[in-house]
Amino acid sequence: MPVYPYIVFNGNCREAVEFYAAVFETEKTKILTFGEVPPDPDYPILEDAKDLVIHTSLNIKGSKVMFSDALPGADYSPGNNISLTVVSSNLDDILYLYNRLKEGGSVDMELQETFWSKYYASLRDKFGVLWQLNYEESI
Numbered sequence: 001m002p003v004y005p006y007i008v009f010n011g012n013c014r015e016a017v018e019f020y021a022a023v024f025e026t027e028k029t030k031i032l033t034f035g036e037v038p039p040d041p042d043y044p045i046l047e048d049a050k051d052l053v054i055h056t057s058l059n060i061k062g063s064k065v066m067f068s069d070a071l072p073g074a075d076y077s078p079g080n081n082i083s084l085t086v087v088s089s090n091l092d093d094i095l096y097l098y099n100r101l102k103e104g105g106s107v108d109m110e111l112q113e114t115f116w117s118k119y120y121a122s123l124r125d126k127f128g129v130l131w132q133l134n135y136e137e138s139i
Contacts, residue, residue, distance in 0.1 A: 001088045004057075006066040006132060008081040013053035013069040024060045031056040034071070038115050048072060055116075083122075083130035094119055094135045101125045101133075 009016050014031060021028045035050030052069035059065075066085060070076040088094055098111050104126030111121040111133070119135035 001086060001090070001093055002064070004064050004066050004085040004087065006068070006083045006085045008068055008070050008076065008083075009053075010076045010081075011052060011069055011072075013056070013067050017053070017056055017058060017067050020060065020065075021058055024058070026058050026060060029057055034069075046072065080130075083132050085132040085134060087134045087136050089136055089138060091119060091135055094121075094133050097131075098123070098133055101131050 007016075017028065017031065020026075031053055032055045033050060034045045034052050034054045037045075037054055039045070049071055052071070053067065055066065055068050057064055057066040070081070086094070086097060094111070098121050102123050102125075105124045107121070107123045108130075109120070109122040111119055114120045117134050117136065119133070121133045122130070123133075124130050
């Protein structure tokens with residue numbers, strides 16, 4: 001079960017990913033923007049956010065590193081913009097980690113179905129480390 005670093009940028013994710021791809025001489029992957037995701041009437045995407053990156057990744061020296069932009073107005077500051085992401089095809093692992101990591105911490109997004117995953121959660125453990133848990137049927 002791999003753990004991936006996830007780095008959030010303040011509107012310049014595309015530029016950063018292109019820079020890292022050149023520096024590490026790695027192939028760029030698809031960049032998914034906020035404007036490309038299925039609309040949710042409860043959380044409309046503002047026009048100025050539609051071209052921002054919601055998700056992309058690079059293979060850097062054998063490690064998958066994931067990236068996105070913060071939405072305008074989101075709490076962003078360099079230093080708290082990195083999370084660790086666990087991706088597993090074992091739902092029991094995801095449930096176990098979710099229940100253990102939230103002990104004494106805080107949940108940003110409850111374990112739930114999203115358009116990209118049947119089970120996804122975002123939470124901070126009791127030490128302030130941000131974790132993302134993502135169930136993927138086939139890894």
